[in-house]
Amino acid sequence: MRNILALLTLLTSSNALAAGGFTWIGAAQQALHVDFPGHVVTFILIGLLLAVAGVIYRMKLSSISNPVIPDKGFTFRNLVEAYGKFIYAQCNAVLGEKDAPVYFKFVATTFILIFASNLIGLIPGFLPPTEYLSTTLALGCFSFIYFNAKGCKELGTINYLKHFAGPLWYMAILIFPIEILSTCIRPVSLALRLNGNMMGDHKVLTTFLNLEVMGFNIAWVFGAIPFYLLGLLVCFIQAYVFTMLSMVYISLATAHHDHAEHH
Template sequence: MKKIALILSSLVTANAFAAGGFTWMGVIAHKFHLHFPTYILTTGLVATLLIVVGLIYRAKISKLSVENRVIPDKGITLRNLVEAYGSFIYTQCNAVLGEKDAPKYFKFIAFLFITIFISNVIGLIPGFLPPTEYINTTLALGVLSFVYYNIKGCKELGTMNYLAHFAGPLWYMAILIFPIEILSNMIRPLSLALRLRGNMMGDHHVLTTFLNLEILGVNVGALGAALPFYILGLLVCFIQAYVFTMLSMVYISLATAHHDHDEHHAH
């Protein structure tokens, strides 16, 4: 038990040092003379992990017959985890976007959630800082969501009809409503970015406060105090990824909803 406590304590201490400036990505950047910020390297690591998992899953599925693909593996396997994740995301898409549109936007939503979630969770690993703690990362994700749902809105409604829906239903109120709606739409990526970044930074600071107690020496009491915050941190990582993804789905729904309405009247 004493050895386990020492190992856990050393890991916790490494995470505290990460908050103070030491990161494994920083060491790699220094060793290989990579002139990139550590959060960009960490984002690259997250992308690489997701690509590797995707390729492994695809390789496993390609070896199965069509009949066996519908039969899950026994126990907890990579395939079962990936398919459980896919089922969870599809259920959320179906609830927000409806049965008709869920298959259309499923891939983007699945990519968005898992990218944000893993980027959040990696900050709980000793020696790593979450890329989502930096405004550049969260703003890039917000802009990605913004560009995606606007493109889909233009594609579904037509560019002119999509822009016209910002003017509201009453033509004589358009001169007032249009700039307000445009401004509201333009603020969305920034609000997504600031919400994600603020919550992840706050969660990281709370966790760091307790982890820094370990820098003074091995202290099982401090370690015990930090463990609940690791659990809370994991919950925050999930919630923030979920909120970002749900808001993106709502924006997609709002951008494409008038298409269904017009189509219904056309019939």
């Protein structure tokens, strides 16, 4: 009985295995004698699983005679389409009806990738890739490259660079370096915000779920569900904030400004 309780305590702890130095990815690497960063492998695994989910959805959609009619009940297809509607509504609110379809794929991919990377940290024996600065910095750089590339494409490279100079030509020597610096800081701020919050959430969740008072684990006394719900909320909010800021940066980069608008 004592061994069973110890095993259940281990499994209900969100990151008890990972906190002790054990991860499923690490165990697999040791068995295969592969030396590669575990968070990179986890991130690649998440990407592959999402790609497989996308293929399954496309196969289900192609087998339906009328894709406009939703399935009955709670199905995988309805779940994917509900997610698509949610993301499209956010794109429409930030980017507008005209640009929402253009950037929908980028926004939908970014959100689900970050959310899944955050969420996997709630599974015992896994560490979230977004807990590592290298992962969040790569995501921030991806967003940075994307909105700058779209800005150059929509406005033209010369016109895109001109908007960094501001509306008054005699102030350009002061405004231009400030705007360039402000834009270059964006991927770093995105990376640090996501990394810091996920690292803090992981540590807080692990601490509370493994906290013992007089030999009793409080996760068993008060229930582990509230702690998991809190972790789930943090995972969603951080993915949402990263995605919303990326959309705002896209909107700022692709906005068409004329002389009258500046005045």
